[in-house]
Amino acid sequence: MVEPMVVDILNDVEQNENVQPAAGAIVQNANLDLDLIVSSYTGYARYQRLIYIADHCPPLRVQALTMTLNYLKSETLDVQAYVECHRKLVASAPAGQAPAQDTQWVEATRKLAQLSLEKLDVELRSSKQSAIKESIRRGQDELAFHFLRMGDLSSALKNYSRTREYCTNHLQELDMCLNVIRISVYSCNWQHAKSHITKAEACSGVEVGRSLGAGGYPGDASALTSAAPSSKPKEREGVQRKLAFVQAASGLVELADSRYRTAARQFLAVQFDFFNCPELLSPANIATYASLCALATFDRQDMRRLVMSSANFRQFLEVEPAVRDVVTSFHQANYAACLAGMERLKPTLLLDLYLGSHVESLFSEIRKRALTQYFSPYVSADLDKMASTFGTSVPALEDELMRLILDKRIAARIDSNKRLLVAKQADLRSAVFESALQACRDWKRRNSAAILHLAVSKANLCVTESNPASGAASAAASAGGAASAGAGAAATAAAGACDDAMQ
Known part of the structure; x- marks a missing residue:
């Protein structure tokens, strides 16, 4: 039975469960280290990025598909993805060089996934009979994670959403929002992710303000750094790490909607010391996304204040030296070096899961801004x-x-x-x-108004509200007649005064 309060969420999930990342360009000359991709991401993010590279870079297709097969066999229960990935590998690899499909693993994994699903379902039913909210919430989380390992994003999102009814504090609500945001980003359901980002920001502000003793208000990110020294350090650090995840996800949502200036501000707000989200983005991604969006939309003052002078963002730039050189060259008005560095980065950027479809528009805006700034002096x-x-x-x-x-x-x-x-x-x-x-x-308008005001004051005229009492109708009528006569005289006098003054 579906809880009434999650019906709207489930309908939204069903309408958006088949959304895929925007198609990117085919890259033939990418110099990309796939081992770095494998080490920089975990979970479903690694699988998505390897598949995206395999689909958009023919020279790396066989290697990327081989790595994807190894990941699927070692860390997931996604039999359907394994079979599809093996089919692509057989079609792409030279004849006789593709590994045979591991049918034994396929059958064993399918049975294991079904048995685990039945076990988790029984445990969840038992928890619901006992009516213990914490047990029900954990049961829903475990069931959602199991669906994620099976590659069923729609079911995972539904079960994570159902935990909302069983959260007993703001930290649990924040965890629920983060799980929903993560699955929504995987499925490119950006509107759903955006609504839960707003909820997560409110929850993080409330938790810091109330539980940790900070003097902020719900959703106030500054409260995270103004908590009292007596606050629990581990809890405060945990909330800060979750807020960094939310800010990174918010930047992705804005990037997907082509709101590059807002995306840049969100990525720049991520704190380096608390960012550790390999299941979504790497520090190199933050540096690249923030830099390109800032170059395309910020003026020189904003670039200097928010990018070049930011000690926090400099730590991200140190992770990606090529992007750092591009930003530095642009800020120093060395546009030739900046554009040359961007062209060297372009093949790699086109193979980025979230940035690839925006590379051309971002590069175009950066070039236009460079031309404008070059000529300005x-x-x-x-x-x-x-x-x-x-x-x-x-x-x-x-x-x-x-x-x-x-x-x-x-x-x-x-x-x-x-x-x-x-x-x-x-x-x-x-x-x-x-x-x-x-x-x-x-001057003429102000003096005309002043003369008219003086004439009206000399005639002792004022505007008052009409008397609502029905018994004073005749008195109001006679007063209105007298006022009309006085107003006519005052208007005539004012007009004459204005004419005299202007002459």
């Missing part, structure tokens, strides 16, 4: 030098600049004869005259 710029700096031809550069000028991102004009980009000079004389005329119009 100059009155005129040589198109030949600009083309050399940005690694393109002059005609192609003119097309790019034309689009930026039409989008009003660059206030300039292109002189094709002299091969120059010339900034538009503001007509200061016309601007001063227009400012003076506007000041005169504002």
Whole structure:
């Protein structure tokens, strides 16, 4: 029987259970270390990333599928994924080199999964009969984890969602939200993940503010660092680690919706010392995602304040030196080195599960921002030098600049004869005259209003609410007649006063 309060969640799960990551480009020349992928991620995240690489990089397909088979056999009960992965390997590997399917493992794992499922179901029913909330919650968690090992994300999400009814404190609610967020991200159910991210932020704020003694309010991330010294260190650190997971997941949701500026801020808010989420993202992912989103959307002041001057984010950048060099080159206005470094990173980025489909749009925005910032300090710029700096031809550069000028991102004009980009000079004389005329119009309006107010005051006129009493209708009518006559006289006097003043 389904609990009434989770019906909306289950309906949302059923509508989104078949959502897959956006298709990316096929990469032929990637220099990617698959052993690093295996060591950087755990659980379902490792399986998803290896399969994504196998589907989008033919040179690495056989190696990625082989690693996926080994992972599925050693750490999961997902027989269906194993059979499908083996089928792809046989179709991709040279004739006779693909390993034979381990039918013995398939049958044994299928039986083990069914027996474990029946056992967990019996234990959960027993817990529900005893009506002990903690036992029921743990039973639902164990059943959800079993479904996750079987590769059934829909059932795992449903069982994790059902634990909400049996949570007895904010930490348990936070754990429930994190589990739902994790499975939602795996299935690319971004709206569902976003709703639980909001709940998780509220739960983390409440737990720190109440249980740990911080003076914050629900959802206040600053409360995590303002907890009293007497707070329980392990509990406070646990909440901080969970909040880092929530911020990283929030950044992924914003990235999936192409809200790059908000995504950058979420990734930059992740604390390096408390981030350890190999089941979702690695520190290198945080550095890469935050840097590219920031380069595409931040101005120089924000880049300096939020990225270059952030001691916390510098620790993430040290994990990914190539990305650090790109960010540093961009901030130092060395755009040639920045764009060259981005091109070297591009094949690897295209094989990223969550970033691959956004690489082209992010690179395009970064290039536009580089062109804009390159020209900003100059009155005129040589198109030949600009083309050399940005690694393109002059005609192609003119097309790019034309689009930026039409989008009003660059206030300039292109002189094709002299091969120059010339900034538009503001007509200061016309601007001063227009400012003076506007000041005169504002002065006239203010003085007219002041004269009218003075005339109304001299006539002793005021606006009052009508009397709601039915018995005072005749009195109101006579008063209204007198007021009308007075208002007419006052209006005439005010108009005359205004005319005299303006003359």
